[in-house]
Amino acid sequence: MEKPRQNWAGLFNISFGFFGIQIGFALQNANMSRIFQTLGSSLDDLPALWVAAPLTGLLVQPVIGFMSDRTWLGKLGRRRPYFLAGAVLAALSLFLMPLSDFLLMAAILLWVLDASLNISMEPFRAFVGDMLRKDQHTAGYAVQTAFIGVGAVVGSAFPWLLDYWGVSNVAADGGIPDTVRYSFWFGAAALFLAVMWTIVSTREYDPEQMRAFAGDSEDAVPTGQTIRALATRNYNGAMMWVLAGAIVAASVDYLDLQKEVYLLGALLAAYGLASMLAIRLAKGGSSSNMLSQIVGDFSGMPDIMKKLALAQFFSWSALFIMWINTTPVVAINFYGSGDPSSAAYQEAGNWVGILFAVYNGVAAIAALLLLPFVARRIGKVKTHILGLLCGAAGYASFFVITDPQMLVLAEIGIGIAWASILAMPYAILASNLPQRKLGIYMGLFNVFIVVPQLLVATVMGTIMAFFFPEQPIYTMAFAALVMVIAALAMLRVREES
Structure with missing residues (x-):
């Protein structure tokens, strides 16, 4: 039995909620460094403050993926309960963020906001696989990527548009300007309404239908197989993770590293301890616990x-470097001011919003028109390699462009890479993952999105302070380099014939 083929209206409804989610991410990515610095953060402290975002993703996405695979709440369905819960919490966080009066409040709200966005976002990846037959996976993820791009354009450009329409872009008391406040409130409403559209306009297949679609495929593998395989493992690998964490933590004082590196060591050790516990539970015959699964x-x-x-x-390492550092890079190197209270800095912040809108707009167009055209001719893997190299060229061009207006050209390459990163890996994976575990596998795959962000957040400050103090533009060189490494890593991937 095969799933019904979705028409364009169906593809639209399935992914429209991502339009709202990406407005939230875009406002966060383009404005949080600006908010943090406005509330008193130094340039060197930015990576540590941003660590909340990837950490919440690391913790939330596998758990939500695991839970959504096993959820069925009647008419609300399997994935949609998580869409709704995440949308409500994210909208509240967006509403409260520009009301922050001090740095700690903004950092806590960033943590809540990112967790909420991840609660909604992670099931959306699996939702495409749930609702579409295999020959529509590429189209489904392309439409989803297009909505990501359009949502990011709206979210990124709104502060600039408000400034253009006469809303104050500099707060009289040196606080968060009205352009940012109103943008976050608009984003809260847009996110909630877009996600509600998908919830109301779609109807998920119930568990019996999903089993019928899976038939005798690999989805029918007994659920206890994972636990039995885990029970055969020893504790050596888990102990190595704990040891690695201890070594990283011990190196902070010895090498005079910044204190946020402690977090990296703690995470490595925590994964080792979690693995030990999971193996012990599996050996003890516990077959239903989430951790072991x-x-x-x-x-x-x-x-x-x-x-x-x-x-x-590697590709997401480059993206996170860009999101953290583009505002100070543009402000210092193209507008001549590193003072967050200055009009020049706030003008640079608005222009960064436009640059982010450009790369997201390019991504929306590339996802629907360029990438499918190229992939049909050279394959998905080579298309992704080409897209990543375009991104590397975009980052490198920050060193040769002198006019901030011309940075739009850099964003074209970055936009092509962004489209490819959001579409190609998922299109490659979608037909190769067991449907029964699509949520957990998508959540685990997204771990490799958040782990590099944690790495950047914990060590980039140390690297920059040691080699290039007060010169954030060199972060773009790191971004270009790791994007090239990502392209080289794709050479190991082989598509199905």
Whole structure:
């Protein structure tokens, strides 16, 4: 039995909620460094403040993926309960963020906002696989990527538009300007309404229908297989993770590293301890606990997923470097001011919003028109390699462009890479993952999005303070380099014939 073919209206409804979610992400990415610095953060402290975002993704996405695979709430369905819960919490966080009076409040709200966005976002990846037959996966993820691009354009450009329409872009008391306040409030409403559209306009297949669609495929593998495989493992690998965490933590004082590196060591050790506990539970015969299932699925990922994960690791490292540093880079190197209270800095912040809108707009167009055209001729893997190299060229061009208006050209390359990163790996994976575990595997795959962000947030400040103090533009060189490494990692991936 095969799933019904979705028409364009169906594809639209399935992914429209992502339009709103991406407005939230765009406002966060383009404005949080600006908000943090406005509330008193130094340039060197930005990575540590941003660490909340990837950490919440690391914790939330596998758990939500695991839970959504096992959820069925009647008419509300399987994935849609998580769409709704995440949308409500994210909208509240967006509403409260520009009301922050002090740095700690903004940092806590960023944590809540990113967790909420992840609660809604992670099931959307699996939702495409749930609702579409295999021959529509590429189209489904292309439409989703287009909505991501359009939503990001709206979210990124809105502060600039408000400034253009006469709304004050500099607060009289040196606080968060009205352009940012109103943009976040608009984003809260848009996110909630867009997600509600998808919830109301779609109807998920119930568990009996999903089993019928799976038939005798690999989805019928007994659920206890993961636990049995985990029970055969020893504790050596888990102990190595704990040891690695201890070494990283011990190196902070010895090498005079910044204190946020402690977090990296703690996370490595925590994963090792979690693995030990998961193995112990599996050996004890516990077959229903979430921890063992997640650890077992992580260690038993399909081979193609492991190879794609390496490319994801490097490509998302480059993206996170860009999101953290573009505002100070443009302000210092193109507008001549690193003072967050200055009009020049706030003008630079608005222009960064436009630059982010450009790369997201390019991504929306590329996802629907360029990437499918190229992929049909050279394949998805080579298309992704080409897209990543375009991104590397975009980052490198920050060193040769002198006019801030011309940075739009850099964003074209970055936009093509962004479209490819959002579409190609998921299109490659979608037909190779077991439907029964689509949520957890998508959540685990997204771990390789958030782990590099944590790495950047914990070590980039140390690297920059040591080699290039007060010169954030060199972060773009790091971004270009790791994007090239991501392209090289894709050479190991082989598509199905």
